[in-house]
Amino acid sequence: MIITEETFQSMAALAKLTFSEKEKKQLLKELNDFVNYIETMKGLNTDGVAPMGNVHAIENVLRKDVVLNKNDKEALLKNAPEQKNGSFMVPKTVD
Amino acid sequence: MMDITSLPALVLGNMIKNREISVVEATKAQLDAIKQREPFYHSYITVMEEEALSQATKVQKRIDAGELRKSALAGVPMAVKDNICTKGVRTTCASKMLHNFEPSYDATVIERLKQAGVIILGKTNMDEFAMGSTTEKSAFGASKNPWNISHVPGGSSGGSASVVAGEEAFFALGTDTGGSIRQPAGYCGIIGLKPTYGTVSRYGLIAYASSLDQIGPMGRNVSDCTAVLEVIAGHDEKDSTSIHRKELDFRKALIDDVKGMRIGVPKGYLDGELDDEIKDRLYSAVKIFRQKGAIVEEFDLEMIDYAVPAYYVIACAEASSNLSRFDGVKYGYRTPNYENLQELYEKSRSEGFGSEVKRRIMMGTLVLSESYYDAYYRKALKVRSLIKQNFKKAFENVDLILGPISPRTAPELGEKTQGTLQSYRSDIYTVSVNLAGLPAISFPCGRDKKGLPIGLQLIGKEFGEKDLIRAAYSFEQAVGYERPTTLREGIDIVNSQETQMHPNNKSQD
Numbered sequence: 001m002i003i004t005e006e007t008f009q010s011m012a013a014l015a016k017l018t019f020s021e022k023e024k025k026q027l028l029k030e031l032n033d034f035v036n037y038i039e040t041m042k043g044l045n046t047d048g049v050a051p052m053g054n055v056h057a058i059e060n061v062l063r064k065d066v067v068l069n070k071n072d073k074e075a076l077l078k079n080a081p082e083q084k085n086g087s088f089m090v091p092k093t094v095d
Numbered sequence: 096m097m098d099i100t101s102l103p104a105l106v107l108g109n110m111i112k113n114r115e116i117s118v119v120e121a122t123k124a125q126l127d128a129i130k131q132r133e134p135f136y137h138s139y140i141t142v143m144e145e146e147a148l149s150q151a152t153k154v155q156k157r158i159d160a161g162e163l164r165k166s167a168l169a170g171v172p173m174a175v176k177d178n179i180c181t182k183g184v185r186t187t188c189a190s191k192m193l194h195n196f197e198p199s200y201d202a203t204v205i206e207r208l209k210q211a212g213v214i215i216l217g218k219t220n221m222d223e224f225a226m227g228s229t230t231e232k233s234a235f236g237a238s239k240n241p242w243n244i245s246h247v248p249g250g251s252s253g254g255s256a257s258v259v260a261g262e263e264a265f266f267a268l269g270t271d272t273g274g275s276i277r278q279p280a281g282y283c284g285i286i287g288l289k290p291t292y293g294t295v296s297r298y299g300l301i302a303y304a305s306s307l308d309q310i311g312p313m314g315r316n317v318s319d320c321t322a323v324l325e326v327i328a329g330h331d332e333k334d335s336t337s338i339h340r341k342e343l344d345f346r347k348a349l350i351d352d353v354k355g356m357r358i359g360v361p362k363g364y365l366d367g368e369l370d371d372e373i374k375d376r377l378y379s380a381v382k383i384f385r386q387k388g389a390i391v392e393e394f395d396l397e398m399i400d401y402a403v404p405a406y407y408v409i410a411c412a413e414a415s416s417n418l419s420r421f422d423g424v425k426y427g428y429r430t431p432n433y434e435n436l437q438e439l440y441e442k443s444r445s446e447g448f449g450s451e452v453k454r455r456i457m458m459g460t461l462v463l464s465e466s467y468y469d470a471y472y473r474k475a476l477k478v479r480s481l482i483k484q485n486f487k488k489a490f491e492n493v494d495l496i497l498g499p500i501s502p503r504t505a506p507e508l509g510e511k512t513q514g515t516l517q518s519y520r521s522d523i524y525t526v527s528v529n530l531a532g533l534p535a536i537s538f539p540c541g542r543d544k545k546g547l548p549i550g551l552q553l554i555g556k557e558f559g560e561k562d563l564i565r566a567a568y569s570f571e572q573a574v575g576y577e578r579p580t581t582l583r584e585g586i587d588i589v590n591s592q593e594t595q596m597h598p599n600n601k602s603q604d
Contacts, residue, residue: 003461015415015460016422016440017453027454033516034458038404041474044481051476052483054306054336055292055532055557061335075183075199081429088425091436 003031100128101578104171104265104319111158111170118158118170122151122214125172129216129263138238138248138257140177140187142217147172154212162212167322169212174264176255177218178225179310180299181205188301189233190223192421192428192447202299203334204268204310204327211326216264219254223449224418225275225303227251228518229506232451237508240283241579242547246505249279255313256283260579266314266323270300272307273406274500274525277537280313281550282505284539284577286567287313288320291558292532293338295324296331304413305336307406307529316576317538317568321345324560340558348561351572354388356562358553359493361396364524368502372543377499380540380551383573384497384566394492397485399523401478406526407519408462408475414452415459421447454515483531486556494562496554499524500537504547528554536563538570539577546580 008028012019019027073086082089099107099121110116126144133139154163154170163169175181178188180198182205187193201209208215222232230253231237238254240246241261248257252269256279259267269276271289280287288311295310302308312323324345331337360381365374381391423429423443430442448456462471489496502521528535537552555563 007461008457011457011460011464014464015456016419016444017448017456018441018445019453023450027457030454030515031457031461034407035461035471037516037519038408038462038471038475041401041404041408041471041478044398044401044478046474046477046481049477049480051473052480053476055483055530056336056338058293058336058338061332063332072199075197076425079196079199079426081423081427090424091433091439093436 001032002035003028099124100262101582102265103316104173104314105167105322107265108167108169108171118151118155118214119148121170122147122172122216125216125264132261132263135244136239136241136257136261136263137236138220138254138261138263139174139217140189140220140235140254141185143184143215146184147214147216150214154214157212166211168326170214171265172214172216173208174216174219174255174258174267175205176221176252176267176269178221178270178301178303179204179268180301181215181218184218186218186301187235188224189221189235190448190452191234193426194234194428196426198299200299203296203331205299207326207329213326219252219258219267221254222251222451224301224414224452225251225270225272226414226451226455228274228278228522230254231508232449234449239508240505240547241582242284242505243545246507246547247282249282249505251275251279252287252313253279256280256285256287259283259285259313259315262578262582266312266319268310268327269313270308270310271529272303273410273522273529276311276313277500277525277535277550277552280537281500281539281552282548284542284548284550284579285313285315286317286320287311287537288324288560288563289528289535290324290328290560291534292529293336294328294340294534294560296329296334296337298331298333302413302417304410305417306413307410309529317536317564317571318346318349320536321349321564345560345564348564349568350565351569352388353384353566353569356389356495356566357493358384358389358391358495358497358566359394359489360391360497361399362393363396363399364498365393368521368523369499370503373499373502373504373549376540376549377497377551380497380570383570387569387573389566391497392493394489396489396496398478398482399527402482402527402530403520403523405475405478405482406522406530407458408471409479409530411455411459412463412472413459415456415463418448418452418456423447479530482527486527486531486533490556494556494559495566498552498554500550500552501525504543504545504549524552533557534560534563536567538567540574542577548577
């Protein structure tokens, strides 16, 4: 096993996900299968090859800093799970 | 009134222009068909009956005022995959996470379609966040294949494929990250077109893997898809990966002539897991192209085996980043039980996402983590470079590449023979196209012994949509379009359910 339970837990913490024991067992196995599978990429020599993040060699696209959006506060707040006084409600974050 | 729902989109558009039918009549006819068929196909997540009828009235006024003379699709009712934002109409990504999300804006493609006077009927089912190949990962239940409702329509744009084949819409929009337009189009016997990356704006498309995602048309013939592409293609400053392309007059390529076109078939696509019946169909397509004057040859396309692992590393990495925005704060699902902010995040995400989405987020988190970044993520980006270079090399000798879409035809619903990795591997013919950002079109080519459609694809060079369209159009003139048996024979769909459960319908070609 390349991915240990400890690695799994730290990945889950980074991804902000929690799993039941049963889910964890299953997923841990699948993650290891996945890693074994993607290890096959090592069979391809990529020395000196530049990594490609985007297929078109585009550079940063800039535009003028002008507000184009309309004020759609109401429409946005309509989707809020909880709201109060025109703001999104979250649990207390600072004591 | 005649049943207009089987007509091609452009034929209906023409009838509307010639005042042979009103937009409201057409929309009503399509809504009636949806009501009749949806209990069997379950292809829509949301049907927008009221909005569609009110749009129909408005569009008719615009037509009457002479406003939409140049729009070939004015008044034609269509459907949109449910990961594309529609203002004021819920957009769920087939996830519990977004079950009640109503975007405050339209995606650019929606703005363009509305501008062209198209009528949006509803939002189609899909695999959750476009991760899957059957629609069975939808939080709203799976859709059915109109050719046989005990089989899946494919995915992730399975609902869009199903509404087009099942005549619940004249055309639809899908999205293709690793084959999600082409594979369901193949399973349902329709046309699916994945444009060159950057051709269609992704603004308002809920991102799965941003460097691979592309929106494209799904229709019952090549001309319809081409007309839709003309509406949705073009630069958009709201999408920083959108490109400035000239010559977007794709319909000029609707020519029945492939004389002298060089078509390559990768040898590596012909062995391995490919089903024999699909291989036979591929050879019959080769024959047709040759008869029409194309030069078809087999060639070696290298690195086929590396595309799937590289694809899943990159797609999952991007997904883990893109889906971090779903935290239960500003929109979407929020867990009812939480003590603090951390718990609100974790529980909302763990309860809101389905298992496949969580699996891919975990894989993506892993390959982006410090210890594995170079070995897997960076490596995959280098493999991607080589795959793109290889295609470039191949296109020095051929104009188009012909191949299968999937190793098999549509599996049965609930089929559990495939493990996760095995199901990933079945994306072998489609994902490299996305890694290289190339355009591709999938089209039907007969049926298998079970009566299910067999689809093939043509892959074009970067910005080579016109070659694709010309070849696919030409092929279509030779083989025609086949409606699903039940619709074609006008069998009452309720009775046909029994027939479909015990298929004895032989392949007709």
